[in-house]
Amino acid sequence: MNVYDAIVIGAGVIGTSTAFHLAQLGARNVLVLDRKTIGEGTTSQSSGILRTHYSVQENVELAQRSWSTFNNFAAYLEDEDASSGLVKCGYMIWAAEGDKLEPLRQSLLAQEAQGIALQYLDPVQAKALLPIAQFDDTALICFEPEAGFADAYLVATSFARAARRRGVTIKEGVSVEKVIIENGRVVGVDTSAGRFLSDTVVSTQNIWTPELEQWTGLKLPVRPERHTVIALEGPQAYSYNMPVFKDLASKGMLYGRSYGGNQMLVSEGVAGETLSSPDTEQGDVSLDDVVEIGAQVAERFPSFETAGLATSWTGVYDVTPDWNPVLGALPGVEGLIAGFGFSGHGFKLSPAVGRILAQAALKLPTDVSLKPYALERFTTGQLLVGKYGSGAVS
Structure with a gap:
């Protein structure tokens, strides 16, 4: 009963989008775990602004794909009652x-x-x-x-409801205490509610990503x-x-x-x-x-x-050194996918990011290349630096 096709850590707007897209793409048994409640963390603090303007060209396509979803939100979720609160x-x-x-x-x-x-x-x-x-x-x-603005909390709860309708299990008030790694691959998580097993774990832990750093030994630059x-x-x-x-x-x-x-x-x-x-x-x-x-x-x-x-x-904000996110598989741990360091962009990009994280988790081709967003860029020096200096416009 505690074995899943995929486990998502975090039920903010990125995590719920990822869970929805995992189910949409065919994952039959998905579990989402959150230490609080859906959208209660940084998602609830978002200003909700939606735009495609970025000086980092890679972000423009993610924003463009996400805008298309926000602009047709109920139809995209196949839920006539769903609303993003779009203005x-x-x-x-x-x-x-x-x-x-x-x-x-x-x-x-x-x-x-x-x-x-x-x-x-x-x-x-x-x-x-x-x-x-x-x-x-x-x-x-x-x-x-x-462009315009919308309601991040409403989007997260709408993604969560659509995910549940597709069979996703969401457990609120459950803290992940450890990602279990055996022989270089993930096999599950230990939590305050017990152990859950899966060979695919997606971390959308936002400002709590340093916990993942402790569990894996990887250097994950985020503050x-x-x-x-x-x-x-x-x-x-x-x-x-x-x-x-x-x-x-x-x-x-x-x-x-x-x-x-x-x-x-x-x-x-x-x-x-x-x-x-x-x-x-x-x-x-x-x-x-x-x-x-x-x-x-x-x-x-x-x-x-x-x-x-x-x-x-x-x-x-969960901020990386170049003010842009890390997306995709983490090196050295098979089956571990992450999305963190959105630096104020998370809500704007959440539909597209959730989909490509789900695609990466299911080993499918991704809509947008994940190479520019790889963790390794911080050691190779191929940073996604915005043209306006440090800040959330990138």
Whole structure:
């Protein structure tokens, strides 16, 4: 009864997507284990932004495939009640004269070459789409109409429900204590609920990936990093029909979107606070952080100079040295597949990543090459370094 075709560790949005795709691709007996509940960890802290804009070209295809799923979510899951909570408002990115301008230009050209629909805007056109902003200092503005935001928790629970309908077993409140390895291959896991056996284990442990490092002896370079997110309510509404934005001209490379149809959800897209250990508990949001982010917002959105703080929270990223994920089989342990180090990209890429992790686990050809995402890149030096510096836009 405790023998499975595949075991997935972690029931966040990546883990539930992987489990769904394992079942969709023919795995008959899949087990998902999570120390908490479905989507309770870092998934629940996601800002939910969906875009295909990346300066790392490999990520664009994953994002493009994922957008297709989000845009047809109920049909993809074959569940008319499934919803991603998608708000299709588009994504606007801009840069001023300076070091971000040419990287943005080159990234947009690469996107177009990959078939992404883009619209180049002048400041008047940009203001028509995002009337609460000013664009006096911008040198390049681009709008991606096939973009927006969605609800990460809702997506994770929808993937989980669709997986269960296909026979997947999900055990919540069960902690994995060890991956069992015999003669260089995985044979199962020991947990707080006993031993479960499988010759295929997929780790989607996110900020808890250092546990996998301890169990396997592999060097898995990932660290937990905390970021502050705030919601501001200004005299002018940030409505649902206004696009998500990315401001490469701001000090913190701000990103934001409508929150609740009236407020602005906003955060910085730069490196955050490195934590000494994995922890999804809410950290303190300092007044200094609120003032710093608020001042940058006011420069771009003048009416928000008098905005009030509606709410705030912290989210934790699993960050690798190049701010991009490790995907696929881990060296030296047959049957062990991993997806970690999403560095803020996880939700955007989750449908495509779940599918390719499932394909790798089942030894099927993957939709997208996993070679650029291999763990070995950190020793060979073939890193997936973004053009904008350290931060979650990559």
